Amino acid sequence: MQEDKTHDSMFRPVSITCAVILLIALALNVSGLVQLAPSGGQSDEASTTPTASEASAQLESEVGAFEITARQRQMAQQNEAGYDVIDAGRGNPNWINSMVRRVYARLMDFAIDESERVYSEGFMAGQAQREGIGERFDAATNTEDGVSAYLAGLVNYCSSNLGLDRDDVLFELVNGIIGDYYPTPSRCLPNTEVILNAYLQSTLYGGVDLAAETDVFPTEGGSAAMSYIFHSLSHNKVLKPGDKIAIATPIFTPYLQIPDVNNYGLVSIEVASEAYNGWDIAEDELAKLEDPEVKAFFLVNPSNPASHALSEQTIDRIAQAVEKNPNLIVLTDDVYGTFVNDFRTVYSRIPHNTILVYSFSKLHGVTGWRTGLIAMNRDNVVDRLIRELPQEDKDLLEDEYSIVADYPASMPFIERIVADSRSIGLYHTSGLSTPSQVFMDIMALSHLVSPDADGYMELANATVSERYYTLMRALGMPTDDAPANARYYTLVDIRSLVTQRYGWDFAVWFDEQMTDFEFLDELAAKKGVVLMYGPGFDAPEGCVRISVANISNDQCTELARRVLELLDEHYGTYAAQIADAA
Numbered sequence: 024m025q026e027d028k029t030h031d032s033m034f035r036p037v038s039i040t041c042a043v044i045l046l047i048a049l050a051l052n053v054s055g056l057v058q059l060a061p062s063g064g065q066s067d068e069a070s071t072t073p074t075a076s077e078a079s080a081q082l083e084s085e086v087g088a089f090e091i092t093a094r095q096r097q098m099a100q101q102n103e104a105g106y107d108v109i110d111a112g113r114g115n116p117n118w119i120n121s122m123v124r125r126v127y128a129r130l131m132d133f134a135i136d137e138s139e140r141v142y143s144e145g146f147m148a149g150q151a152q153r154e155g156i157g158e159r160f161d162a163a164t165n166t167e168d169g170v171s172a173y174l175a176g177l178v179n180y181c182s183s184n185l186g187l188d189r190d191d192v193l194f195e196l197v198n199g200i201i202g203d204y205y206p207t208p209s210r211c212l213p214n215t216e217v218i219l220n221a222y223l224q225s226t227l228y229g230g231v232d233l234a235a236e237t238d239v240f241p242t243e244g245g246s247a248a249m250s251y252i253f254h255s256l257s258h259n260k261v262l263k264p265g266d267k268i269a270i271a272t273p274i275f276t277p278y279l280q281i282p283d284v285n286n287y288g289l290v291s292i293e294v295a296s297e298a299y300n301g302w303d304i305a306e307d308e309l310a311k312l313e314d315p316e317v318k319a320f321f322l323v324n325p326s327n328p329a330s331h332a333l334s335e336q337t338i339d340r341i342a343q344a345v346e347k348n349p350n351l352i353v354l355t356d357d358v359y360g361t362f363v364n365d366f367r368t369v370y371s372r373i374p375h376n377t378i379l380v381y382s383f384s385k386l387h388g389v390t391g392w393r394t395g396l397i398a399m400n401r402d403n404v405v406d407r408l409i410r411e412l413p414q415e416d417k418d419l420l421e422d423e424y425s426i427v428a429d430y431p432a433s434m435p436f437i438e439r440i441v442a443d444s445r446s447i448g449l450y451h452t453s454g455l456s457t458p459s460q461v462f463m464d465i466m467a468l469s470h471l472v473s474p475d476a477d478g479y480m481e482l483a484n485a486t487v488s489e490r491y492y493t494l495m496r497a498l499g500m501p502t503d504d505a506p507a508n509a510r511y512y513t514l515v516d517i518r519s520l521v522t523q524r525y526g527w528d529f530a531v532w533f534d535e536q537m538t539d540f541e542f543l544d545e546l547a548a549k550k551g552v553v554l555m556y557g558p559g560f561d562a563p564e565g566c567v568r569i570s571v572a573n574i575s576n577d578q579c580t581e582l583a584r585r586v587l588e589l590l591d592e593h594y595g596t597y598a599a600q601i602a603d604a605a
């Protein structure tokens with residue numbers, strides 16, 4: 024009897040534990056043992072136990088969206104139809120910027136020549152010298168060669184447009200790419216900071232001049248930026264256990280998970296955006312930020328998964344909230360900023376309250392490089408909040424930072440982030456690897472040399488745009504032509520697709536048959552298509568995230584065809600049932 028029950032629950036999960044077992048079994052690919060639990064219409068199911076749908080909803084809330092997708096990716100490999108896998112789950116683009124890499128290689132060659140010029144024996148070379156570096160660079164530049172000439176253009180831009188000393192820039196680039204010195208200063212190489220500031224100014228600030236008052240800390244991607252910020256806000260007691268933080272939802276899952284899993288003890292409230300509103304944030308949601316109990320506001324703009332930029336009006340409304348709640352810390356993650364024309368970051372509107380995160384990962388196809396950054400105004404609310412901490416807390420922190428700083432009390436928050444990133448004690452060897460900083464320089468400069476007609480950026484935007492329209496037309500869904508739509512991702516509401524294509528009665532039947540979660544499992548297992556589960560980002564039920572950045576235009580058409588093929592199959596089952604009943 025006891026054994027029977029256990030056996031039964033393996034097939035129809037009735038508790039969270041069983042749901043977890045189900046997940047593990049699926050992850051281990053015991054597909055013969057564990058079937059997708061049939062849901063709905065099972066009359067023998069006890070009414071007091073959760074249905075399979077409820078159990079899987081529970082499961083989904085315990086496991087991150089990215090982990091669910093990883094499992095579906097495995098299922099897709101052995102899909103029933105034997106199709107090639109179409110993976111529209113990844114945020115990674117399927118393109119790269121080739122020129123910045125060629126320029127990097129050319130610069131590396133020049134830098135090695137510079138080292139060998141000083142000393143060379145076997146595989147051993149010396150350390151590059153500043154003296155005369157500009158003349159040698161000019162001599163090495165081959166104007167007939169496109170890459171060499173382009174590199175020279177980037178270097179010249181630094182002196183002619185950014186007011187930097189050309190030899191200084193070259194020496195920093197050469198030493199940086201060779202990587203034979205610790206990053207000095209730890210936070211950011213000096214010329215690099217000017218270049219990155221000019222880039223942020225050009226791409227994100229919407230004409231507001233902030234480059235000269237912004238500190239930059241290059242990090243191992245936006246990921247490191249996020250985790251460093253959360254850690255240092257907590258470590259510096261700016262965010263304390265019990266503090267309320269607002270999160271603009273739907274959002275990139277880590278923003279929901281990090282506060283939870285790190286014992287920061289923060290209480291999250293949602294500031295939601297919705298499809299009907301073009302994924303902008305409604306007035307009453309923004310009003311929540313006025314509450315002084317709300318200490319911080321985390322947002323992704325343009326958003327992920329909804330892929331829309333905030334309107335000017337919303338940014339103004341956030342600024343108004345800050346007037347009422349002047350201690351509010353806003354963290355804006357603008358990694359998709361360049362995918363919207365005339366984008367404007369929240370940082371440009373409320374620079375003294377905002378921490379900016381940016382990453383080159385998506386635009387340049389450099390997720391493996393780990394190149395992102397944190398930018399903060401020199402006059403910012405976090406430094407003030409640290410100054411206003413209870414004396415006891417300040418003493419404790421001063422004590423800690425005194426091992427690396429002469430004046431720990433006045434150590435700016437962004438420097439504390441740098442120190443914290445290496446457990447304070449290793450502050451002197453902290454900072455992003457210098458070759459990575461140089462690569463960021465090249466990416467930034469490749470935009471700056473032609474900011475108004477950045478052919479690469481236009482190509483990236485046109486690429487995701489074309490795929491978006493192909494996908495939506497193939498699905499027979501209405502398109503969203505708003506300029507705020509970055510189109511890097513698309514949230515597709517499967518429920519409304521079903522209703523629109525097959526009518527209301529089928530939609531109700533379909534809804535009883537399976538959860539979205541189960542639909543995505545089926546799509547992977549039967550048709551080899553991987554999408555992401557919307558509610559994992561706190562997007563509404565029914566929404567799935569499709570990353571067109573990761574699939575070709577043809578794959579967009581094929582993806583839509585497979586989704587409709589699967590839905591048609593369900594419709595066939597439904598029609599047969601109706602016919603039987605009649």
Ligand SMILES: *Cc1c(COP(=O)(O)O)cnc(C)c1O
Nearest residue numbers: 244245246275323327382384395
């Ligand atoms: C992809 C992504 C990141 C991570 O960027 P990396 O630089 O690759 O670490 C950060 N934030 C959002 C919203 C993203 O989509």
